[in-house]
Amino acid sequence: MVNLDPQSGQVAVAFFGRGGQGIKTAARILGRALFLSGYNVQDFPLYGAERRGAPVYSYVRASALDIEERGSADADITVLADKSVSSQARLSGIVIANSRNDESGMLSVDLTSATSELGAFALSVAAAAAAAAIITGINADNLNAAIEKEVRAPKPLLEMERAVAKKVFCEVKHKPLPRPWPKETPSARILELSPDPWELSNPIIKASGTSVMRKTGSWRVKRPVIVLDKCKACFLCYVACPESVITLDEKGMPSISYDNCKGCMICKSICPFGAIQELPEIEAQPIA
Numbered sequence: 001m002v003n004l005d006p007q008s009g010q011v012a013v014a015f016f017g018r019g020g021q022g023i024k025t026a027a028r029i030l031g032r033a034l035f036l037s038g039y040n041v042q043d044f045p046l047y048g049a050e051r052r053g054a055p056v057y058s059y060v061r062a063s064a065l066d067i068e069e070r071g072s073a074d075a076d077i078t079v080l081a082d083k084s085v086s087s088q089a090r091l092s093g094i095v096i097a098n099s100r101n102d103e104s105g106m107l108s109v110d111l112t113s114a115t116s117e118l119g120a121f122a123l124s125v126a127a128a129a130a131a132a133a134i135i136t137g138i139n140a141d142n143l144n145a146a147i148e149k150e151v152r153a154p155k156p157l158l159e160m161e162r163a164v165a166k167k168v169f170c171e172v173k174h175k176p177l178p179r180p181w182p183k184e185t186p187s188a189r190i191l192e193l194s195p196d197p198w199e200l201s202n203p204i205i206k207a208s209g210t211s212v213m214r215k216t217g218s219w220r221v222k223r224p225v226i227v228l229d230k231c232k233a234c235f236l237c238y239v240a241c242p243e244s245v246i247t248l249d250e251k252g253m254p255s256i257s258y259d260n261c262k263g264c265m266i267c268k269s270i271c272p273f274g275a276i277q278e279l280p281e282i283e284a285q286p287i288a
């Protein structure tokens with residue numbers, strides 16, 4: 001378990017992931033759970049252009065004492081919600097990795113499956129619950145109250161999120177903790193997330209009809225996959241796609257351009273025949 005540091009009286013948790021995964025909300029939930037448990041709390045996100053799939057970082061600092069520190073520093077717990085940002089993340093303390101596999105030196109928890117199997121979408125609750133499970137002084141009641149306050153969902157959805165929290169919280173409680181990753185010295189406490197190249201994150205557009213040139217497929221966290229055996233060629237997905245990346249062949253069967261599909265899953269939610277599945281992008285096969 002991670003105790004409040006006896007020197008500073010603090011515990012700090014960093015969440016790394018991508019826009020659309022609920023990284024900002026994860027910090028809000030954990031921060032509120034710590035606040036309800038009697039600690040002073042700061043929580044804040046850091047991200048560049050606000051868009052789905054962009055790297056996102058959020059940070060929670062809690063203390064039994066007044067908090068005088070500002071900004072982010074190395075954390076006592078790092079939650080890596082998306083392995084694809086690991087090269088841009090500063091890993092320190094106990095590192096929790098969202099993974100089905102055993103990641104070396106990390107506490108591996110399949111946050112994605114825990115979330116999707118119970119019908120929820122964003123990883124916020126699962127990520128917050130994983131961190132909460134290894135901090136002394138947070139109990140499940142405070143975590144539940146924080147979820148209710150921060151998720152602000154209709155009751156059925158809230159029940160799903162609570163079930164996700166319970167599953168992850170109990171699972172992590174029973175796992176052995178890996179050794180903490182080292183922290184940098186206080187003089188080198190700046191965390192940086194590399195932005196996308198400027199031409200991708202801030203293009204200069206001078207002509208019409210250029211959206212196809214902007215490869216928004218890199219924003220995608222989840223990939224829609226059309227199951228052609230189930231598809232009835234009703235073309236609802238073709239009409240509903242906000243990016244017009246679904247095309248129809250001569251028989252009316254749809255296909256998706258993954259170069260530009262941003263993974264909003266509107267097509268999946270509108271398909272009346274359940275012919276569109278979603279795959280976590282990180283587990284999907286590379287696109288030829």
Ligand code: SF4
Nearest residue numbers: 241261262264265267
């Ligand atoms: S997820 Fe579906 S609706 Fe969204 S952009 Fe991709 S194809 Fe279009």
Ligand code: SF4
Nearest residue numbers: 231232234235237271
């Ligand atoms: S909405 Fe579903 S059934 Fe209709 S064309 Fe799209 S994938 Fe096929």
